[in-house]
Amino acid sequence: MTCKKSECQCGGNAAQDFSELAPVLDKYAKVPGSLITILQKAQDIYGFLSIDVINHISEATGIKPAKIYGVATFYAQFRLQPIGKYLIMLCKGTACHVNGADMIEEAVCEHLNIQDGETTEDGLFTLNNVACLGCCSLAPVMMIKTNDGEETFGNLTKDKVKAILDDYRAKEA
Numbered sequence: 001m002t003c004k005k006s007e008c009q010c011g012g013n014a015a016q017d018f019s020e021l022a023p024v025l026d027k028y029a030k031v032p033g034s035l036i037t038i039l040q041k042a043q044d045i046y047g048f049l050s051i052d053v054i055n056h057i058s059e060a061t062g063i064k065p066a067k068i069y070g071v072a073t074f075y076a077q078f079r080l081q082p083i084g085k086y087l088i089m090l091c092k093g094t095a096c097h098v099n100g101a102d103m104i105e106e107a108v109c110e111h112l113n114i115q116d117g118e119t120t121e122d123g124l125f126t127l128n129n130v131a132c133l134g135c136c137s138l139a140p141v142m143m144i145k146t147n148d149g150e151e152t153f154g155n156l157t158k159d160k161v162k163a164i165l166d167d168y169r170a171k172e173a
C-alpha cells in the first residue's frame, strides 16, 4: 500500500511514495530559506505532514527532523494529522463573528462530535476555523473542500448547517 494524497488515513505507517515531491525538492532543497515553501507544497500533495514526509524532507535538505517539526508545529497552516474527506472551513472573521459564527461552530462541533482542528472518527469531516473567506455579505459562511473542489454556504443557521452536513454524510451511504 502506498499513501499519496489527503484521503490516505495511514498516518504515515505505510511505505510512502515521494515521487510527487521530488521536483519540489530538486528545486528548493538546497535553496536557503525554502523550508516553508517545501512544507506548503508537501502538504498540498499529501494533505498533511506525516513523520515520513518530515524525515524525507530532512534527508533531502539536511535540516534536522526536530527543526522541521518545530517549524511545522509553529505555523497554524500546517497539519500533522490526516484530514477528512470533507474539510470544513468555518469562517471566524469579523462579519461572520458578529453574525453568529460561534453558534454555527457549536452546531458543527455538537453534530460531528469534534472540535476545531479535529477529524471525525469515520475520517469524513475535519473542522478548521479560518479567517475571512471573502464573502462577508453572506455571513455567517463556511466552505467545504474536497479533492474535487469546494462549495460555499452562506447565511448559515444551526439547522441549515446540520442539514448540509447530513447531506454530505448521505452521499457516503
Ligand code: FES
Pocket (backbone or CB within 6 Å): 091, 092, 093, 094, 095, 096, 097, 131, 132, 133, 134, 135, 136, 137, 139, 140, 141
Ligand atoms: S468575515 Fe466571514 S466571509 Fe468575511
